[in-house]
Amino acid sequence: MHLPHSTLKQEFVKKWIMGLQRCKFSNKNMSIFERKKAIKLSADTAMASARKGLTCWSRALISTPDRSAVPTTTRRASLACKKIVKRSRRIRRTAKCGAARKRQITRSVAQCLVRKRTQILKSLIPGGEFMNEVCLIEETLDYITSLRVQVDVMRSLASASVRASEPHN
Amino acid sequence: MSGRRSRSKQSSVSSITDDQITDLVSKLQHLIPELRRRRFDKVSTSKVLQETCNYIRSLHREVEDLSDRLSQLLASTDSDSDQAAIIRSLLMQ
Numbered sequence A: 001m002h003l004p005h006s007t008l009k010q011e012f013v014k015k016w017i018m019g020l021q022r023c024k025f026s027n028k029n030m031s032i033f034e035r036k037k038a039i040k041l042s043a044d045t046a047m048a049s050a051r052k053g054l055t056c057w058s059r060a061l062i063s064t065p066d067r068s069a070v071p072t073t074t075r076r077a078s079l080a081c082k083k084i085v086k087r088s089r090r091i092r093r094t095a096k097c098g099a100a101r102k103r104q105i106t107r108s109v110a111q112c113l114v115r116k117r118t119q120i121l122k123s124l125i126p127g128g129e130f131m132n133e134v135c136l137i138e139e140t141l142d143y144i145t146s147l148r149v150q151v152d153v154m155r156s157l158a159s160a161s162v163r164a165s166e167p168h169n
Numbered sequence B: 001m002s003g004r005r006s007r008s009k010q011s012s013v014s015s016i017t018d019d020q021i022t023d024l025v026s027k028l029q030h031l032i033p034e035l036r037r038r039r040f041d042k043v044s045t046s047k048v049l050q051e052t053c054n055y056i057r058s059l060h061r062e063v064e065d066l067s068d069r070l071s072q073l074l075a076s077t078d079s080d081s082d083q084a085a086i087i088r089s090l091l092m093q
Helices: A005-022 A032-049 A056-063 A072-093 A099-124 A133-165 B002-012 B016-031 B045-076 B080-091
Strands: none
Touching: A005 A032, A005 A133, A032 A056, A032 A133, A032 B045, A056 A133, A072 A099, A099 A133, A099 B045, A133 B016, A133 B045, B016 B045
16 A cells, blocks of 8 residues: 555656646636645645545545644643643652552553544544544555655745746856 | 543453554654654654654645745746646656
8 A cells, every 4th residue: 555655756746737737727817825725725636636545534635625724622632731741740749659659640641642642643634533543543654655745746846947937048 | 532442442452453553653753754863762652643743734834835835936937838848847757
């Protein structure tokens, strides 16, 4: 299921060019903002369709391409976690606890952090809210590889555009 | 609620799932540039998750910035032939 970087890149470029052409880019009446949205949408769709329906995140992204702001649960989760860590530090400082109790507290703080951070990760991966832990991490690995390809190609296009717009000698 | 779920999972499912998760988390560690230098150290799961989230957010930001730049660059190329040349150069990589 894991494709090499170059194969994924070719798939992405192919799909992205198709998408950009469909956007009718030569329409001069597009505002910069509309153009930017079209570019991002076509890039995200190309990134997802390059996976050919093999991953959950790509199917989720194609069905809901407009993922706006990060949900507030993220901030709430990190604030709640900070409270729990502070509370456990206060418990540790009241040094009546023995070593075993301290280990127990450390373990539960670690488990709490893992749970909260897993929630945050779920909010970042398209379709993540529906995944179990194993699926989430597998999807994350694939999603990160695809995001890197997307950034790579977009960067190349940006520098090619800059070169093309430079005056010819 | 997720706490209850994970506790019951640990009692009913064997340690194969734990190993699976450990293996996946180490794969994640190798993928993230921040943590790749610490390849031979043991990094905690919560730290790996934290750095993963930070990395994904930074990639999302980069895509946003590149979309901005591209929208300005492509707006300034007047002719279709220029744009075709750009896309052709992309294909030749």
